[in-house]
Every structure is written in structure tokens, then in C-alpha cells.
Amino acid sequence: MKLTFRTKFILANMVVVFLTMIFLAIFVIQGLMYYSFNTTQNQLVSMGEDSQFYISQEIRALESPGGNIAAYLSNALALSEDLSRINNTRVLLFDIEGNLLADSANVDSREDIDYLEEIEIALELDSGKSVSVYKRVDGSSSIYYATPLFIDNEKVGAFSFIQSMSFIDNIVQQIILLFMGASFVGFIVVLIVSNVLSNSIFRPIKELVNSAKKLSAGNFDELLHYDADDEIGNLTTNFNKMSLHIKEKITQIENEKQKLSSIISSIEDGVIALDLDNKAFIINDTAREILNLYSEQASLDMLLEKEEFGDIIDFVAREQRDFSKEICYNDKNLHVYSNLIKGPGNVIGILLVIRDITKIVELENQQRLFISSVSHELRTPLTTIIGYSDLLQRRASENPELLQKSLQTINEEGKRLLRLVSDLLDLSKFENTHFKMVFSAVDLNALLTDVIGQMKIKSGKFNIDIFYNNTELPSVKGDHDRLKQVMINILDNAIKYSNSGDIIKVLATSDEDHVDISVRDFGPGISPDIKDRIFDPFYRVDEDRSREQGGSGLGLAIVKDIVERHGGSVYVESQPGEGTMILIRLPY
Secondary structure, eight states: OOOOHHHHHHHHHHHHHHHHHHHHHHHHHHHHHHHHHHHHHHHHHHHHHHHHHHHHHHHHHHTOTTOHHHHHHHTHHHHHHHHHHHHTSEEEEEETTSOEEEETTOOSOOGGGSOOHHHHHHHTSOTTOOEEEEEEETTEEEEEEEEEEEETTEEEEEEEEEEEOHHHHHHHHHHHHHHHHHHHHHHHHHHHHHHHHHHHHHHHHHHHHHHHHHHHTTOOOOOOOOOOOSHHHHHHHHHHHHHHHHHHHHHHHHHHHHHHHHHHHHOSSEEEEEETTSOEEEEOHHHHHHHTOOSHHHHHHHHHTSHHHHHHHHHHHHHOSOEEEEEEETTEEEEEEEEEEEOSSSEEEEEEEEEEOHHHHHHHHHHHHHHHHHHHHHHHHHHHHHHHHHHHHHHTTTOHHHHHHHHHHHHHHHHHHHHHHHHHHHHHHHHOTTOOOOOEEEOHHHHHHHHHHHHHHHHHHTTOEEEEEEOOOOOEEEOHHHHHHHHHHHHHHHHHTOOTTOEEEEEEEEOSSEEEEEEEEOSSOOOGGGGGGTTSTTOOSSHHHHHHTTOOSOHHHHHHHHHHHTTOEEEEEEETTTEEEEEEEEEO
């Protein structure tokens, strides 16, 4: 059983009282017995001297013809009884050999005097000497006093007094009972006093314990109150100071941690700090987003098991230097930089800085594709122009028909180059964030009617008709010329991919907060796997057909940029063999 400090305090006080009472009882009893023994011994010595004188007088008075020894031996019983009556004690008389001559007690049992060592000692002593022995026989205490008996300087025997000390036994028993009662009362008093004192002493200690528990749980706001100027008061004051100091330090650490966390979170790169056991102690949100780490350590362990990251960490740990590498992970292009985290004099972990360069790689690929496409688009008409120019130089004068065809082809290819350069300039201009459009209230119905009227001239050459339907349309805030360019590009694209005799449907409707304009053709349609690519620069669904119609492959890319600059969006719906619908949604 676990004892509290308060219980131990009370038990300790009771043990102290108990030991004190035992010590006092022993001290009192021993003192009483010592005093009683000395007093009785002195009385026996005095009685012995008087009895020595009495026996000498009585023997001399008898004037026995046999001498002093014969008179002593014949009158021993009478002498012992007289001395017993005079001294009120038991008297024993012995001859010179130590044999018992008379016993004033006149009892049948002689067990207590069968062997008296003190008589043997007394017979060896000189006149005036005596010996006393404390004995306890049959539960009763007595003092055995013995001294040699001299008559006219002649040793005739010895006599002994047996003084009962039973009164001492009674007193000792009373003292023991008294001390037992006092101890019981003392225990009760100590229990009550200790309980009262312990409440006042241990209450602040208990509060200290409770406060220490709260402190260990992270609660540093509660302070102790103890007004007494004593050791506990000093302990309470120092505890409060310690609590406030710890609170300040923890607040400071939390602030520094928050600053560090904010700095790490604001870094656009993913940051992971690993200890020497490959356990992450820092990982920012960017790293979780890049690596899809949302299930804490389990996902991180799976990540580190990947060969790409494991090789980087092993290299840095082995070579003790930094290392960077571009890797592919979960369909992402990542640039990973790793280095040692060094503490004061030792290495404490490994740092991983992860940058998602997927968009950069895609942009670089697009740039390469763009350059390749532009080069190809420029090279084709230039090759044609150069070819016909050479032909004109060699054979123009011989064949007027060839001259006319060559000049027409050069003119068409030149116009094609002009359109290509114009579209490239438009696309570059729209992608430039500094380019500003001129916004005003645009009547979409009038704009669509105007554009469709212009485009019917071109569509009529291919026996393609355009039908326009609309509901009541609100005005939208936009750049009139750019929105007109959007519709021209979409309709031009629809005409290119329509067959002779087809129709193109244009529908304009309005909703609560936006206007929808759809252009539906019935051409070859678009496969679902390439549907999202039609807005990429230079991408064509049908390369040959587009080039035959003089397309640059930039029309829909320009459409997407203009619409997005208006806060709108462009959608495409298509199935192979069923045609294509381009949907524009503009806010108003």
C-alpha cells in the first residue's frame, strides 16, 4: 500500500511519542529500582551492624562454658527469631562451614536458600564487610544481604537478611500501566494535533503537487497563494517564479516555432527535414501537396522506400555533401535538393528541398514545339515562294500561263505568311499581362449578326449555310473588336471542317449572370482523347485540311486567351463523325 507523505508524517509523530514513552518508562523504572536498591542496601548494612552487636551481647551474656561458638550454635534459632522481630525481615544464621543453623521464617520449603553464594562470599570477608545480591525468585524480587559474624574478634559464622522488594514490583506494574494509559492518550492527542498541523502544512504542498501536474499538462496560468513567511512560503514563491519563467520560455519557443513554421509554410518549395532515423520532424504544406502526403508518417515511409528518394538520401548520408537531381514522381517532374542538417559539432539529420518543375518542363516542351511548329509553318510557304521564284527566273518568258500561276501562288503564300505573323503577334499580345483591352458595353446580337453576315460570304463559296438563333441578349462588358475576332475565328474554323452542303448553327442565349454562345458544325468531329488539345497553339485536328484552307493553327488558341481575358470560359463538345460544338460563356 502506498502511503502519502501526510500519513507518514502522522505515523512518524506517533512513533516518536511511542518511543519517548518507552524511554521515559525505562528511565523512571530503572531510576526507581536503583534508588530503592541503594536505600534498602543501606538499611540492611545498618541493620547488619546492629544485629552483629546484638548477637555479640547476647552470646557474652550467656557465658557458656563451651565458648562463644557453642553458645551461638545452641541459641541460633532464638537469635534469628529475635532479630527477625526486631528488623521485621527474614533472618538466616549460618555456622562457620556455611551450614544453615536457623531460619526465622520457619518454612518447610527451602528452595530459595538451598544455595546461597553470598554466604560463601561473606565467610571469606573480614569484619565490617558485607555482600548484597538482588534476586528474583518465583516472580518476587528480594535483596539477599550477608555478612560474617564475629564475637570477640572470633569468626563464628555468618548471618543473612532476605528483604522482600515486592513493593517495587507493584510500583513498576503501576508505572507501566500509567505509561500505557499516557501513551494511549498521547497517541490520540498526537493524532489530532498532527492531523490539524498536517492540514495546514501539507495544504500548500498538495497545491504544489496539483500545480505541478497542471504545469506538466501545459497549464501555466494558475499561481499558488501562501502568505506565511516560512520555508513553504519560499517554496511557493519560487514555484510561481519557475512557472512564470517556464511560461515565458514556452511562449518564446512557441513564437519562434510559429515564425519558423510560417517561414517554411510560405516557401513555395517543399521542405522535409529528417532525423537520423528517417523520421520527419519538419514537413511543410507544399511538400505534402507536391508528394500527396496526407497520412503522416505512413505515407512518408512509403515515399522514402521509393528508389528515387532513397538513392538521394543514401548518397548524402554516405558522401556527407549536398546533392541535387531531377526525378519523375507520380507523373510530376521534381527537382530535389538534399543536404546535411548540421548541429553544434554533429549531424542531426538530412534536409530535402523539393520543387515541382512540371509546369516549367511542360513550358519548355511547349516552347520547343512552338519553335518547331513556327519554323515548319514559315518554312512551307517560304519554300513554295522560293520554288516559284526560281521557276519564274528560268521559264517565265516561255509560258505566260505558268507566270500567272506562279505569281498567284506567291501572292497566296505571302498572304498566308502575313496571317501567320499576324496571328503570332496577336497571340503574343494577348498573353502579355501588360496588354490592356478596351472594355465597353457590347451589343452581342448586333455583333453576331455582323460577323455571321461577313462569314456567309466565305461559307457560300463552299456551299455551306449559317443559321443564327437567339433569345433576348443583354449587353456585356467587353472589347468589341476582340469579341468580333473570337466569333470570326470560331466560324472560320467551323467552315474549314464542314463539308459542302452542310449547315452551321449559331445559338445565343442568356442566363441570370452570363451569356452562352454556341457554334455547331457537322464536320468530322474530334476524338475525346485530343479534345482538350485543340486550344494549343499550332494544333490541328486535320493537318492537310487546315493547310489547304490556309489555317495557321493559332485561331482557337487566340479565342481561348481573349475569352479568358474577359472572365469567361470556352468549352468543346464533340464526337467523331457527329461534328463539333464550341461553347463560349461570358459574364455580364
